[in-house]
Amino acid sequence: MRKIFANAAVREFIRIVLAVSIALLLGLIVTLLVSEDPWGAYKAFLLGPLSKFNRFGDWIEESITLIFVGLSVAIVFKAKQFSLAAEGQLILGALVSGSVILFVPIESAFLRITVAVLAAAAVGFIWGVIPGYLKAYLDANEIVSTLMLNAIALKMYDYFLTYHIKPEGAGYTASDFLPKAYQVPSFMPKFAGNLYEMFSKQTNITHFLYIMIAACVIGWFLMYRTPFGYELRMIGANIKFARYGGINTKQVIVLAFAISGIFAGLAGAHLAQGIHNKLILNISMGLGFEGIVVATMARNNPLFVPLSGLAYGYLRAGADIMERSSDMSREMVLVVQALIILLVSAEGILPVIQQRVNLNNGKGDGVGTAAVPEGGSDVIQ
């Protein structure tokens, strides 16, 4: 027993599960206080996404976006660079990928879709280089610069959508639907017959699912199996030490911002090409910040991002269903979400839990071990 708890990863997992449970429990208490039918409402919240096939689809679609954004945040946060740029990168990614599908006359559907996705990744990369360069070479606060770049990206999106992309005379501010022939196909191959029919009719789960899985593996490989990833983690652990050890910290920081932008750009492409199949106003609504929750729960490890993305997407989808089927409003989940961030990221809570675990195992040296700084699990593996 004690051996299991001695493993840092297991302790970390328990901590996150505890944090999520506490947050959900508080959500339940709030529901009990407010709702006329609290059990019905909470059941819709917790089980809703599995109750119907199309709801299951909504959950997975939303999670794919969240996982892309979570990956983006994880990479840059791993280097302890608090870039909030994902929001802007995502918006521009959506703008560019949607525009390519709508306006670039490439005959082959495969090529046009590929170009659109790559363009989204590229624009995310560029929108990451700017704050990265400002941070690394000029020491400009990345939070302020990325917030400004987000605002600029949003205004650019609104401007192009309103004045150039919106079809003439349309009464609403949105683009045309992407042409059917150039939409990303369902993730189920055609030869799957019935399954293909089911998934392609009722859900929008597309080939982006495969891109997402590849992105997670690439993200993990980059972070844990390449020199760049090692340097990135060193900088996150102790930047002065990293510099002293001969790492070109400036270059690595710029790259971290830029690579993180690629994933956020892909999230934007998924919004435009996978979920909405057109460009609409307010396409993001703060998804960039949601990515921070996903990355925090995954402890900035790309392999855990899919888990936390699915878990968090589940909460969000459940909240939507709860709102539709009960008197509770979906904003309750925002409170739950905030509590999760606070509880998971409060490193001061860790020693307390660790101490308890050790004491429960009847070991006198528990207090001693607890005093060893764990660095909030951000230990270099």
Next chain:
Amino acid sequence: MSFNNILQSIFSALFVASVLRISTPIILPALGGLVSDLSGAINIALEGTMLVAAFTGVVVSAYTESVLLGVIAGILSGLLVAAILGVFHLHLKTDIILAGIAINIMATGGTIFLLYVLTGDKGNSSSLASGSMPFIDIPLIKDIPFLGTAFSGHNILVYVSFLLTWLLAVFLYRTRLGVHLRAVGENAEAAASVGINVLLVRWIALLMSGFFASLGGLNMSMAYLTLFQRDMTAGRGFIALAAVYLGGRKPWGVLIAAIIFGAFDALSNQLGSLDVAPQLVQVIPYVATIVALVVYNIRQKAVALERMRSFQEHELTAQQAVGD
């Protein structure tokens, strides 16, 4: 409407008045951002603090039918939010940025949630009869043609924001605690080594920050408008953070930067009738902030280099003096 008309409307007293009105909810949180930034903690939670205060002010003033109680409750709620941030950041060692983001999310969700519970409406609080803070006519000035329209008859918080800027400048540069606060922000270890209670100073800075932000929020819901709307702060807390840097981290500079943001906002409203996309005007202050950030940091670097050089020269001459 021609370009001349636009120019005319910009140089009118009404435009100046609208700039002042629009700037105030940026000035107040910007002062809060300045205090915490100078103490070494960047307060991302300004936005959420404003929302909570704006909401609390409206609800309490509606239920107690007292504007004063609403304002007091609003300020207390802002201080409470700052205290939550303080507990998590200073005692539980949460990263202040993550804690700030969490608080913003909680404020957005919590205010909409409670609004729905109290009024059954998720959009705004128009069904609550909430109060408004007093508007002040300045004697003498109100009768002068241009100045009267521009500077008199504003909400009390417009004047309070200028007064607070001055008070904050005095506090930061003329009082012991202010100097300590800046020292902690500059180098916490050095400050601790000369006996400054770093934790206490940081707590004070965060609470002050919450106080300023809550005034900004109250300005939104009990002066600028007289109701609460979901997400009514609309990013002003973040713009306030930018104003801190655009203003070179000095009280009067921050005030001017906030007014610049307000002026561009007012300008983009005016341009609606001209053939210019409002987005293109609204984007200017954001670009300007990035430029200001770059210029500020280049200057800081130059200053640091200069200091290092003069220090080395000083050491060298001292060594030579000993050698002789």
